[in-house]
Amino acid sequence: xxxxxxxxxxxxxxxxxxxxxxxQVKVAKGGVQIERSGALLPARVGMAIQATDVVHxxxxxxxxxxxxxxxxxxxxxxxxxxxxxxSFDTTTHAGEFEGQLRKxxxxxxxxxxxxxxxxxxxxxxxxxxMGVRGTEFVVQVDDKPAR
Amino acid sequence: MxxxxxxxLATALLAGCAATPPPSLVAPELFAVIPNAAGKAxxxxxxxxxxxxxxxxxYGAQRIDATGAVVxxxxxAAAVRxxxxxxxxxxxxxxxxxxxxxxEGRDELTVESRTELEKVFMELKRRPxxxxxxxxxxxxxxxxxxxxxxxxxxxxxLREMLVGLGIAGDRIQAAGRGKRELLVxxxxxxxEARNRRVEINVR
Numbered sequence: 001x002x003x004x005x006x007x008x009x010x011x012x013x014x015x016x017x018x019x020x021x022x023x024q025v026k027v028a029k030g031g032v033q034i035e036r037s038g039a040l041l042p043a044r045v046g047m048a049i050q051a052t053d054v055v056h057x058x059x060x061x062x063x064x065x066x067x068x069x070x071x072x073x074x075x076x077x078x079x080x081x082x083x084x085x086x087s088f089d090t091t092t093h094a095g096e097f098e099g100q101l102r103k104x105x106x107x108x109x110x111x112x113x114x115x116x117x118x119x120x121x122x123x124x125x126x127x128x129x130m131g132v133r134g135t136e137f138v139v140q141v142d143d144k145p146a147r
Numbered sequence: 148m149x150x151x152x153x154x155x156l157a158t159a160l161l162a163g164c165a166a167t168p169p170p171s172l173v174a175p176e177l178f179a180v181i182p183n184a185a186g187k188a189x190x191x192x193x194x195x196x197x198x199x200x201x202x203x204x205x206y207g208a209q210r211i212d213a214t215g216a217v218v219x220x221x222x223x224a225a226a227v228r229x230x231x232x233x234x235x236x237x238x239x240x241x242x243x244x245x246x247x248x249x250x251e252g253r254d255e256l257t258v259e260s261r262t263e264l265e266k267v268f269m270e271l272k273r274r275p276x277x278x279x280x281x282x283x284x285x286x287x288x289x290x291x292x293x294x295x296x297x298x299x300x301x302x303x304x305l306r307e308m309l310v311g312l313g314i315a316g317d318r319i320q321a322a323g324r325g326k327r328e329l330l331v332x333x334x335x336x337x338x339e340a341r342n343r344r345v346e347i348n349v350r
Binding site: 107 | 173
């Protein structure tokens, strides 16, 4: 693919935010990196995921992540997926999951927060907002066509 | 990357929603619902430009084309497999749940569940890097505060037992749901053995 990967370093990550672990990398094939606080870390199985992490995959890369509310996400090759917001209350099952697929492919299975409150999980794309009411779905964002 | 455009069977709904094309081209996007193992489909909504489009059928889809128009359609299972194969393969395994039961008002397992714990432990040990969440529940005897506390106590007690059997403590989280999630629905203040339980979720 021709696209230049632009790594945005302008995410609003307060330096003091000590985000709790919200999930874990369960599958990491090929090139997978996690962007956290401006640094790109190679993803490994077992690595903890935090709110505001951004997953980058290369042409041979794919990653699978489990979240604390039992949501499952996989990011396909040549993709950029940002976790903008994540919170989950294990007692009330209230929560908020806002992801952003900037490009590439995503497959997901929703978890407990969506069961408790439909559309508490949202996936943003460059042109739309997807609200999740339940179960499995796939999303793809192609390259922008040249004019 | 294989483009899905060719595989996308747009149901000709375009006529109804012909809008003035936006000034610049957008990246084409595709959203689709996948049926679960039992063949059932959930639902998602795709919101764009103040309009909401629902997808609630197996392999139902919405596509945003390069002009920004939203087009409904349906995908073939094979086309989804073709386009999302490596993505779907990377989805982590589905979580599993086990249930153990407690004596009334206490954080002590029933005799049967004490035996069952051994089996659960063997299952947990088979996973290379288990994420275990232990969730305590109560029946409806007592008020909310009491049951919130008792449910957490049960979960923490079970966590200790699993650690005692040799599972790393940092892989286990304990939480209590009190009487908020009854397995068997009852009136308030009803002793019900099946509600006095701990759910062990492993990812």
